[in-house]
Amino acid sequence: MVQRILSTELAAHAGEQVRLAGWVHRRRLLKSVAFLILRDRAGLAQVVVADQTARQRLEQLPEETVVEVTGRAVANPDAPGGVEVVEPGWETLSEPAEPLPFELYRPELRASLPTVLDAAPFALRNARQRAPFELAAAGVRGFRATLDGLGFTEVHTPKLVGYATESGANVFGVDYFGRRAYLAQSPQFYKQAMVGVFERVYEVGPVFRAEPHDTARHLAEYTSLDAELGFVRDHRDVIGVIREVFAGMIDTMAERAGAAVAAAGITLPEVPAELPVVHFAEALELIGAATGEDLSGEQDLAPAHERWLSAWAEREHGSEWLIVTGYPTAKRAFYTHPDPARPGYSRGFDLLFRGLELISGAQRLHRYADYVAAITARGESIEPYASYLEFFRHGMPPHGGFAIGLERFVARLTGAANVREVTLFPRDLHRLTP
Amino acid sequence: MVQRILSTELAAHAGEQVRLAGWVHRRRLLKSVAFLILRDRAGLAQVVVADQTARQRLEQLPEETVVEVTGRAVANPDAPGGVEVVEPGWETLSEPAEPLPFELYRPELRASLPTVLDAAPFALRNARQRAPFELAAAGVRGFRATLDGLGFTEVHTPKLVGYATESGANVFGVDYFGRRAYLAQSPQFYKQAMVGVFERVYEVGPVFRAEPHDTARHLAEYTSLDAELGFVRDHRDVIGVIREVFAGMIDTMAERAGAAVAAAGITLPEVPAELPVVHFAEALELIGAATGEDLSGEQDLAPAHERWLSAWAEREHGSEWLIVTGYPTAKRAFYTHPDPARPGYSRGFDLLFRGLELISGAQRLHRYADYVAAITARGESIEPYASYLEFFRHGMPPHGGFAIGLERFVARLTGAANVREVTLFPRDLHRLTP
Structure with a gap:
């Protein structure tokens, strides 16, 4: 035959x-x-x-x-x-198919988002609907290939955890053999621990957020691309790796998913040789000078400020990417390393892409005593963190890392208005099937 | 500097x-x-x-x-x-480290398994302890590279699901915004659905089993390497892909993790050009003839029979790998395709490796009517499966697939007596931290 x-x-x-x-x-x-x-x-x-x-x-x-x-x-x-x-x-080869609630062969499906999501296994047979997932697959392949080339080791850390650390309110509880367990909101503590073993690690896996927000950006479960590396000078070494990672992801999309790029009708962004960087304090000054707003004492960037900064980076640096460093320590997770040269500011940063915060990253604390002090200073008990803090008692190098929300990145890349459009089977406040 | x-x-x-x-x-x-x-x-x-x-x-x-x-x-x-x-x-770079309960520099750690697991972020700094995880990382890389080369697309399917299908007893319940959700025991139904979109898909991710068994082989959470492909003649096309996948995994371990192979003190197995295959019925005859046991009417293989068959494959075929096809339909999942030529037998198979069942695979049913008939014949209600069965109403090709338990494979490869030795932070009946 x-x-x-x-x-x-x-x-x-x-x-x-x-x-x-x-x-x-x-x-x-x-x-x-x-x-x-x-x-x-x-x-x-x-x-x-x-x-x-x-x-x-x-x-x-x-x-x-x-x-x-x-x-x-x-x-x-x-x-x-x-x-x-x-x-x-x-x-x-199969029984004649039953009719679908939309005509798949049309370039664009004429169906509402809920209809498309309910019928995902069929709606995605449409080339344009499928394209974001082909881009995602190529992107993740580029993420891994870049990090493999930089000496990272892939790890698989547990999603079932014993403590609801990191904003306990948004965590899912699990019946665990008669005990209480939780679904991990990130592999944060575990990837840090593994820096002590492999120096450089990454993980691609699901993370869980019991987000009660019904928005176009929030999901209860999404795919997180996590990386963490040791022996960094400071957060700048982390930013250097992020640049390589995005260049690798975009290159792999171009090489491996050219048909999907065409079907999605998009142009892939250029990744500059070095990502432009602006400090949080300077960013506020720039915005204030341009808009006349009084931003003194601001501790975070509003969405409008992020959009302004993205447009500024495009004008000034010809870049759709911008790193904002030095977010105030008080607004970042307790494990963020402060900036010794600028009290009140941290070595935590965000990457803005096309007007939106895409990823957060930071140098982390690496000394046991610093962790105890940071948690205590926030008025929290160290008890829920006790097993995690043990990781820092036996020699941890200076380290930092970052996490990319895969769906959020692909949505931004394809111009999807709702992150659910680029999620195979989204989970949210209302949706648990199919 | x-x-x-x-x-x-x-x-x-x-x-x-x-x-x-x-x-x-x-x-x-x-x-x-x-x-x-x-x-x-x-x-x-x-x-x-x-x-x-x-x-x-x-x-x-x-x-x-x-x-x-x-x-x-x-x-x-x-x-x-x-x-x-x-x-x-x-x-x-860090405060002087506190002493550990074992001496890391010794070739083999002198510590009990619970001690090692509690101190995993340090115990794995020992080259021999770390080796299985380096082998795992290289193996998964080989798994993906092989399937990428064969036209597969990587997918990310939800771990939070609305129904406890597939042996409901061993499923973890989750509080999901005031409703009941479950942790997926496998991406089975979703990867099948995605065959209708991408034809060939794979996923590497966590799966969850509320296993009340306290054995050296069972984990409550492990990493599953799943693949599914459409337009197959029958299960033989699936077995062909499995052969390529294991060859790719072993080759990548040799190329990328040579130091870990040496540290683990192991020899990587040869993967024959074609995996030897024996039918379940013939396997029983072979064992019966050799051991004198009366195995007529047996519906499954006992562990001792698996060991006997592995040794037989080694003698007869010079292979540490053996595929046993045609398991009785009654003992396989309801979605397993029966063998039309041998009533009572299915197109489900197991791969035995070094005396142990390593993976299960099968051609699956692909017609809606066949699913309804199979579930009804088992005396089950189709209600919990309703949203899943929809996947088969609109044209699904003949397809099949398989799943590899990563930790179980690495344990077999390194000769680990307990699967926990090759799991970063194992989860079981007793263990939820670190």
Whole structure:
């Protein structure tokens, strides 16, 4: 039997007997001839149905039925890829499909977001709907390849944890053999611990936030790309790695997901050789000088300020990326390293991309005594952190790291208005199925 | 300032001023001279301390203190890598470390498993303890590279699910915004759904089993390497991919984690060009003929039978790997495709490796009506599966897949007696911290 080929391989087989398999993407029943447009994972193929009996069979095959087609590949400049299949025979591999609530073959699905999400396993068969997920897969591949090349080791840390640290309110509780456990909000403490073993580690995995907010940006479960590295001078070494990571992610999308870039109708951003950096205090001054706002004493950036700064970076540095360093220590997690040169400011930073905060990063504390002091200074008890603090008793190097929310990045990249559009099966306040 | 180099790069810098950073692995205080053995992520470096003042400082630096050392690299055939560092100056990057309950520098840690697990962030600094995790990282990299090369797409499916399908007893319950949710026991249904979108998908992620068994093989959370592919003839196409995947994993371990292979003291297995296959019914006959047991009517293989079959595959086929196909349909998950040619037997299979079942795989059902029939025939209600069954209403190709338990595989590879030895922070009936 002839080996199955993909639609994109047809051109290399012109003149030969071929076998294709895929879905009935669309039927075109013209007066003199009919076409079966077959879709497989690579693209579309045009199958010419001239025979009357065959045509009658085709009329009974609804869109999305799975078929295997054999026939002869012949050149036709009007067909997709310049080759079509003639004199076809075909076999139905699955029962005729039931109709969907939308027409998949249209360039853009005409359906509401809830309809699309409920029918994700079918809606994503549309090339434009599927594109963000192909970009995400290529991006994660680039993330790992970049870090592998920089001497990082991949780790898998537990998602079931014994303490609700880090903003305990937004944590999911689990019945754990009669005890209480929690779903990890991040691999933060574990990746830091592993710096003591591997120096440089990364993890790609789910994180869980019991977010009661019903917004276009929040999910109860998302994919976090985490990295942490030891023996840093300060946060600047972390920023250097972030630059390499985004360059690697974007390059891999261009190389491995060119069709998805086209289907999404986007242009991939340039990543400058060095990411432009502005200090939090200078950022407030810049905004204040431009807008006339009195921002003295501000401890954080409002969304409008982030947008202003992004536009400024684009103008001043020709960059869609901007690092804001030196966020006030009081507004960052307790494990953030303060800036010894500027009291009140930390070595924590954010990356703004196209007007939005995309990732947070920092140099962290690395001394046991500093952790105890930082937690105590916030009026918190060290008890819930006790098992975590042990990690710092036996020699931890200066270190720092960052986390990228995969869905949020892909949404920003594709211009999706809602992060759910780029999440396979989103979980939120209302949605737990499919 | 001189750039930091790794211990393994010293040889390339003989005669130069160098900077190293790492942990005080061991001190050797001899009469005439002292040595500081420095450990970094790449290996060990010998630092010669001849000066008396420096020696007194070294005596105050406990093992595992983090230091940065500058000095001159000079050739010495007796030093690790043939080069040592002389005339050192050093700086302590972290407070002197507190003593650990074991001596890390010994080739094998002298500590019980619970002690090692409680102190994982330190115990794994020992090269032999760390090796399985370096093998795991390389193995997962090989898994992905192999599947990327075969046209698979990586997906991220939800771990929070609305229904406790698949053996509901062993599932963890979650408080989900006042509702009941569950932790996914596998990405099974989601990866099948995504075959309808991408044809070939894989996922690396955590799975959760509320296993009340306190054994050396069971974990409440482990890393599952899942793959699923469409347009298969039958289970044999799945087995073909499994062969490629294991070859890729083992090759990548050899290429990328050679030092870990040496530290673990193991030999990596050969993966034959084709995995030997035996049918369940023939397997029972072989065992019965050899042992005299009456195995007629057996529906599963006992551990002793798995060991016997593995030894048989080694003798007959020179293979540490054996595929057993055709497990009785009644003993497999309801979504397993039956074998039309042998009633009562399925297209589900196991892979035995070194006497142990390592993975399960199968061709799955792909027609909606077949699912309804299979679930009904088992006396179950289709209600909990309703949202899942929708996946099969709109054209699903014949497909199949498999899942590899990462920790179980690495344990088998390294000869670990307990799967916890190769899990960073194991979760079980008793263990929820660190």
